[in-house]
Amino acid sequence: MADVLKVTTPLSGYDNSTIKNNPQAGQGPQIQNPVDPTRVTRGDNRTNAGGNGEQQLAFQYRSNFGSFLNMVRNIPDLSKIFTDIFFQGEEMLTGGVMGQEAAERIAAFFKAAQMNEEDILPFLKEQAESNVKFSGGLFDQLRMVMADTNSVDLKSDVLNFIRKFNDMSSGKHILGDIFRTLREMESYVYKQTREQIQEMLKELDMLAQEGDTSKNSTLLKDKIMPFLGRYISANHDMGTIRDKISLLTVLISRYENGNREDVLQAFQRLTGYQGFRKYFGTVTMEQFSSLLDQVDMDQAAGKNEWSEKFLDFLRTGVSGGTGLENKQTFLNMMNSMILNESVYMPLLHLAFPFNINGKKLFTEMWIDPDEQGSSTQAGIKRVARIFVKFDIRELGQFKLLLVYGGDASSLQLYYPERMQKSEGAIQKGMKAILEQHQLRIDNLYLQAGGGPNSPVEVFPKIQERKNSVDVRI
Known part of the structure; x- marks a missing residue:
């Protein structure tokens, strides 16, 4: 009954001589919170802007594509994850946690990563061709x-x-x-x-x-x-x-x-x-x-011997074959690979490790060979955009952004900060590589540290669907 009568209990106890006024009394019969026709508001003319400690709505309605973009931005860095495993090398085999079959699969993968400098270009071409399934x-x-x-x-x-x-x-x-x-x-x-x-x-x-x-x-x-x-x-x-x-x-x-x-x-x-x-x-x-x-x-079907060994490597880790403490690491790697094969990802994605004469590096790249969609239009030059992240064991992580074709071509290289004193040598080496392969670059930009972290920051095409109607099912 207390709620109905709007009676409150004073701090001093049940004292009938002290009754607080009803805060809603005496306001008159006029309409409260009139609706402003120029604004879209709730039925009681309140909003959820969150002012004065008001709790915001817990639900956020996002599309499938919006969820994909968030996952791309927030997915753990595959380069960081993979290098933690790959740079350990054969040390993984001596941990005493693997059975013989698991050890053989891991060893076969590390062996497949060993190659000479002259093997790299044919290897890259083979991997790219096997990823482009509908070719010919x-x-x-x-x-x-x-x-x-x-x-x-x-x-x-x-x-x-x-x-x-x-x-x-x-x-x-x-x-x-x-x-x-x-x-x-x-x-x-x-x-x-x-x-x-x-x-x-x-x-x-x-x-x-x-x-x-x-x-x-x-x-x-x-x-x-x-x-x-x-x-x-x-x-x-x-x-x-x-x-x-x-x-x-x-x-x-x-x-x-x-x-x-x-x-x-x-x-x-x-x-x-x-x-x-x-x-x-x-x-x-x-x-x-x-x-x-x-x-x-x-x-x-895109079948590839190296890819099969890589899949065996992932299966072994995901199943706990390299130790339960490494299982989540392999799951993160697998999730990152799957995300980059999403129907929403309009890019060719490649990721592979190299062991070149004992020097280990891991490379991940995203390629858009025709970012303007002009390959079928006569008289229009095709523009390719490539984003590469590669980690060298002794040096650190590099990031390379190449836009090639059209009226002007540019190359941006972000190198580890500790190599800042060697920028002149890096620039000289880059120019020599470009001349060797007869690549014309109008703008060459080098910077110590920084650079983009996600392909979403590099490829506008990924976000083209943001303005389309998309729903979560």
Whole structure:
């Protein structure tokens, strides 16, 4: 009742002779907090500016792209993380925490990083080519088709063909992921169910060629997935096993999408467009089928021997093979690599270590070979923008920003502060390297320390979507 009557208790106790006035009394019947039509406010004419200790709203509504930009800015520095591991070298192998298999994988990776100076340029070209998945004459022509047409249907069918070709070329890799996911499920089910899964896995043809998906797809969709569905229904298991089934569903869909006949049908549909025939002529489905037989699917899928060893290196660390104290470090490395492969990242990203005659360095680079999108426009020079961070064990971290092409080219190099006395020698060496490779640089800028830390600071193209409508799902 005290609240209803607006009666307060004085500090001296329950003294009826002292009753404080109701603060809301005597204000008159007039409207309080009138609404200002020139401002957008809350219903009670209050804002959340946070003045006078007012608590601000805890929720922040951000888009997927906004979250991506924040992650790029705040992700731990891969160069710093990787050098802490790589510069230890073989010392990791003598820590006494690794089993033989883990030690062999780590040793194989360190050995792959050893090379001579003349091996570096071919290595860089190989890594760049393997990262550009859709390369070659076929995809060069498809890019011209996309740039030349205004037909939404043609563009949609070109993208549909590329998706199917991508899934076909990655068929063995996807099948391997399906197999590993099913094997991981065995740890979360009862013994009898585990034995049944193992028997069904024996029917899976792991040697099936890319595009030959019919047999495995039928087994997965008609036998394995219904069996797992019945297990979930009977045991009401809504934990990890259910999450892995969701992943398995996506993998099976991709695997089936890479069926060779579906790829050929997608190509045949393209031949019905005049904009397509303008660049491909009268190529028939039979001719394209013969062309597919000559394609190196491993190369088309971006498979690379050095990359495989690097992935083994990451898997070993993430699984705790190098010691549990290093597990988070490897997870940070993996998250950084994955983020740089995001659909929102319009750049080629490369990261690799070198051990050149005993001198160790780690390099990470972001490349935009055509930042103005002019490669398909006649008479317009292409401008490339490159951002490189590299750590040399004995010296420290360097940052290099190169803009090359167009009317003027520039190069900025930020070097460790302790080398400031050697700036003249650095400048002389840089000019010699540029002359050796016949590169024309109009502006050469050197600075001790500082420089950009994130590609967001260097490439305006990353933030192009900021002004578009994007929602979080």
